[in-house]
Amino acid sequence: MMKSQRNPKLKLQHFRNLPSEVIIDIISRLPARSTAICKCVCKSWRDLIRNRELLKNLPPEIVIEILSRLSIRTIGTCKRVRKSWRDLLQTRQFADSHLSKSVQGLVVSHSYRSFHVLAFEDELDLEDPDLHCNPLATFDSCKLFISVFDVKASVNGLLFLHPMSSTATNYYICNPITREYIEFPFEPRLFYIYFYETVNYGFGVSKVTGQYKVVRIVDVMKPICHVYTLGTGKTLGKGKWRRIDPGPPLGKSNQSTGAFLNGCLHWFVEDFTGSNLISCFDLETETFSTFSHPPLTMLKKFQVLVALGDYLCICDNSDEHEIAFWMMKEYGNDESWTKEFVIGKTPELVSDYGQSNGIVYPIKIFKDGHVLMKWEQRAGSSMFYYSNKTKATTKFEACDVFGTDGFSTPVEALLYTPSFLSLKSFRNEDVTEFSYFLSRSKKRSISLPLFKY
Secondary structure (H helix, E strand, O other), X not given: OOOOOOOHHXXXXXXXXXXXXXXXXXXXXXOHHHHHHHOOOOHHHHHHHXXXXXXXXXXXXXXXXXXXXXXXXXXXXXXXXXXXHHXXXXXXXXXXXXXXXXXXXXXXXXXXXXXXXXXXXXXXXXXXXXXXXXXXXXXXXXXXXXXXXXXXXXXXXXXXXXEXXXXXXXXXXXXXXXXXXXXXXXXXXXXXXXXXXXXXXXXXXXXXXXXXXXXXXXXXXXXXXXXXXXXXXOOOOOOOOEEEOXXXXXXXXXOOEOEEEOOEEEXXXXXXXXXXXXXXXXXXXXXXXXXEOOOOOOOHHHEEEEEEOOEEEEEEOOOOOEEEEEEEOOOOOHHHEEEEEEEEOOHXXXXXXXXXXXXXXXXXXXXXXXXXXEEEEOOEEEEEEEOOOOOOEEEOHHHHHHOOOOOXXXXXXXXEOOOOOOHHHOOOOOOEEOOOOOOOOOOOOOOOOOOOO
């Protein structure tokens, strides 16, 4: 029995009979090469693709979906195409769509003054000799009218900046992509008290309401906790902090910024009793809870608590010969802590007295198992990576791309996800726009169109 022959022309006819808007919707989701091939299918498709009204007639949600897949620079160009596109690029819907597809990069500071926002090309191959990052933005502290500042945290493209000047009176939230920042003052009742290494900060967003909050915990005889919610500045009075019930004492710590994960902020509890606890602050309910971490030494200054990918991670630098990385495989489950891997310390990571020479901070773990890390010591900072293939550590020579000179000056680096979230969406805050600082090096000079909101 012979099989019936299918006529490919009949199959094509089914597509030709589709309404034009459906065909446009389908073609608009294809990559450029496939779109070019579609022009050769039939005259009607060629006319649709060549039609200048192709994108103009698309529903807004389709245009947002298309634009959100473009590069930062291309999006900056698209806002000049027509007013309707510019209006769409200013919506929270576009910002959320773009953020869901945005590839994580880095924000790297140089001497606490100039800052570079960098993007990796998909997954970074740390063993690639031609490794490079794409610069997205560069700015310096003088554009924010402050001398020097430290980037305490990065959440959804927003940076929490902490001035390091003794005369400063404000904190800052900045989006270097939209070139906007807001400022809000220190808590007046605590301003005139000096708390060296006793202030713990946190910055994150609630999973339920989407509210962005800054948390500050000061340990003066007992913990004092204040919360600032972005978007409430004018409703509660300019820069109004709310005092809430504190959690357990966190004590003095060089690692003063809470690890943000799963809608919560996390710090080590330091009560000098060897309790091995982590303090967890829920940004939605604004309540504290605790859970255990693996038995570690009481030398918390050699331990770092960070969010590494989708897991809480403890980087233990206290051992003389190795650095251990503990991962909480199931969030909130004390029994799920696993020593994921251990790396041997190279000679420069150990002092003459056998103690840890500086602190290693894990920054990002990649799909292939490589880990990008920062090594911080008094003489300066550098970056290196752990190779999951060779089980060895190597200095991250590509730091030259960051505009730094290795150990000679302080270097700070943390993950950054580019975002078009406009600070003007927090309607009760005063938003200021700023210009980019252009590096003197032509290789790293950056010129992006200003996104005005």
